[in-house]
Amino acid sequence: EDQVTQSPEALRLQEGESSSLNCSYTVSGLRGLFWYRQDPGKGPEFLFTLYSAGEEKEKERLKATLTKKESFLHITAPKPEDSATYLCAVHSGGYQKVTFGTGTKLQVIP
Amino acid sequence: SAVISQKPSRDICQRGTSLTIQCQVDSQVTMMFWYRQQPGQSLTLIATANQGSEATYESGFVIDKFPISRPNLTFSTLTVSNMSPEDSSIYLCSAGHQDSMNTEAFFGQGTRLTVV
Secondary structure, three states: OOEEEEEOOEEEEEOOOOEEEEEEEEOOOEEEEEEEEEOOOOOOEEEEEEOOOOOEEEEOOEEEEEOOOEEEEEEOOOOHHHOEEEEEEEEEOOOOOEEEOOOEEEEEEO | OOOEEEEOOEEEEOOOOOEEEEEEEOOOOOEEEEEEEOOOOOEEEEEEOOOOOOOEEOOOOOOOOOOEEEEEOOEEEEEEOOOOHHHOEEEEEEEEEEOOOOEEEEEOOOEEEEEO
């Protein structure tokens, strides 16, 4: 069974203080790893899909990286508007199913 | 990307009744899924909505409780039947494309259901 573990559960940063969120996964045949941002009361907002170890993608202050066992979401010089819950999910091979982690709740303080 | 519209956005329902949630996508998509997100928790997949055939349900979810339709490539419905307070949750529709090169999955804004 596919498993996704995110850490930390919660992270509080000062504005401008860079950090990383971790997503560890165990799947049988990774077809893609997703990162989403979710604001309270809203559906998840798609950020990135990563497909193979060594791949990196960037969007504004966010950079996602992937190894064979985990993914990191690096946040550089965060701003208060980056405060949200960040969800990681994996899409496994042979079956159109996406398994989500429990998320990291990020709070960026001015 | 795909823009997904869900309705209703929220509802308060009496126990024992049923609610049907609609999901409309602005383009034809290969994949459509229904998720449940209970308060403070992550997303749990209920089922994959298959166009023109019965949905594929995950362990712990059954068709009698969560009947799903997908009459075409842009529309699906999820019904929450014979509701109890334990069904209070956010229900999310997800849709996306999958081909040999890319996989993307997008979400609607969700339906916040409260059962009283």
